[in-house]
Amino acid sequence: MPDSPRELVLVGVDSAAFSPLLEVLEERKVVDADRLRLLDEEESESAPQVYANRNIPVQSLEQFTFAPEQVVVLLKGGEAARAALEAAETAGAWVLDTADNTRGDDTATPIHPLLNSADIAAAERHVLALPGAGASMLAEALAPLRDRLQAVEIILNQPVSELGKSAVDAMAAQTARMFNGQEADIDPAIGHRLAFNHLSSSEALLASGHNLSELALVHDLRGLLGEDIALDASINTASVFHGQLANLRVVLKEEADLEQIGGLLRNGARLKMSERPSAEAAVGGEETLIGRLRQSLLSAKQVNFCAASDNLRRDLAINCAQIAHLLLKNH
Secondary structure (H helix, E strand, O other), rough: OOOOOOEEEEEOOOOOHHHHHHHHHHHHHOOOOEEEEEEEEHHHHHEEEHHHOOEEEEEEEEOOOOOOOOOEEOOOOOOHHHHHHHHHHHHHEEEEEEOOOOOOOOOOOOOOOOOOOOHOOOOOEEEEEOHHHHHHHHHHHHHHHHHHHEEEEEEEEEEEHHHHHHHHHHHHHHHHHHHHOOOOOOOOOOOOOOOOOEEEOOOOOOOOOOEHHHHHHHHHHHHHHHOOOOOEEEEEEEEEOEEEEEEOOOOOOOOOOHHHHHHHHHHHOOOOOOOOHHHHHHOOOEEEEEEEEEEEOOOOOEEEEEEEEOOHHHHHHHHHHHHHHHHHHHH
């Protein structure tokens, strides 16, 4: 266990995840205000942030010196974040990547606080990757059925906040313009209007017809649930700011006993049964809502159900805070 006082360093004050993470860190007293460091690329444009009734200045990422006693959380991607990752790791700090800076790098250990936190001790590097919000929610929803699963097909309806703060701001601006009878500006990177729309894909398609986020979701779930489960995923983007909802088609190894399956899900960690889950009902909560459990009309081995959660607070902020707490106290 570390002897020197630890610091928690958050990189990306302008990210969509920053505010909910700061709230959770304060609620759970993960770190004292004098041990919290906030970084962003443009110091002059970032106002101090309030934490535990203290104003915490936002420092320049480029001028910051990383140290071994720090736990560094990357809340944004891009060249500057990847440079920070390299500098922090070189300095001996622990790094937790929440923004896909380590996507495709199998030497960065994926960690879910409920499912595999013990893997931190055996990590090849001091670099951990937080699974995406969709993978985190789905892994918890499927974990009670893990030994019974043969195949899972996922249709995930993600909110605009999964595309980043700039997308949230863009949808808000589009909504305001449309309410005022004006034509909404469309982000050329997405190619579609976000306000009052439902996108089959918010990013370019690969040769397979999947997009990169769908393949990343499958990869994360295999890492958390095992390689022996057949998985496929579709990710749509719904015109809501926060809160995600997924429909799951689950093929079991044996004929389904609906009452037994329901009992397993009711006893799952951080799961709450709900007759008709919705993303709106899940926002602000700390549990995944599970509902509409039903026998499939296609096969006696298939059951269908849905899951909904708060993608920012629950699946990113709370998971991130739990991992940061473990690193600050035990590593």
